Amino acid sequence: MPADIITLHTDLTAKAEAARRRAMLLHPSNFNRTQSGGSEAAARAEQLATRFECLYEQLTSQGLPEGEARTEVARIAAREVWDGFAAQLRHHRAAGNQMDASVLAVALSSIQGLALPLVRHAGDVNYASRAVGTARRRLQYNGGLLHRLHPHSNPAFNDADATLEALEAFLARSQPKAA
Incomplete structure (x- = not known):
């Protein structure tokens, strides 16, 4: 006697279907980095490069070896980014702006792993470069996710x-070129 197989077909509710669509949009394969263009971005990059070079020269004139001076510049810059996010987070929480506070909390979690490697591996410029690159990729990725969830972007990410x-x-x- 053949067995009767009962197949249960369930249709997703509208709410579940909307959640599934949002999840598919947030998949990492859909992430496209946006390039910031314009002369303002170039001017800001030049200003930062000049600032880093001046700080580097000051540290080397104080007797720090080249590698340690470069990683110290990276540590100082990372600390400034962290402090900027933390100050804005405190401000938005105090003002009751939950959306901005959530965005800044994600930004802080994106770069939380940056400071410790720079301190632990002082003088290792390759390691510092990898740590900065990883933090930047996390920040870009999480910023992209937040922008897709709600286009309420925060200029702090940029x-x-x-x-x-x-x-x-x-x-x-500072890294030597491979032959």
Whole structure:
């Protein structure tokens, strides 16, 4: 006697279907980095590069070896980015702006792994460059996710990305070219 197989077909509710569509949009394969263009971004990058070079010269004139001076510049810049996010987060929480506070909390979690490697591996420019690059990729990725969830963007992401990009370029200038 053949067995009767009962197939249960369930239709997704509208709410579940909307959640599934949002989840598919947030998939990492859909992430496209946006390039910041314009002369304003170039001027900001040049300003940061000059600032990093001046700080580097000051540290080397105080007797720090080249590698340690470069990683110290990276540590100082990372600390400034962190402090900027933290100050804005406190401000938005005090003002009751939950959306902005959530965006800044995500930004802080994106770069939380940056400061410790720079301190632990002082003088290792390659390691510092990798740590800065990883933090920048996390920040870009999480910023892209937040923008797709709700287009309420925060300019702090762009400022931090520009700072980390300039810092990456600064650290890359000291690395010897492979033959």
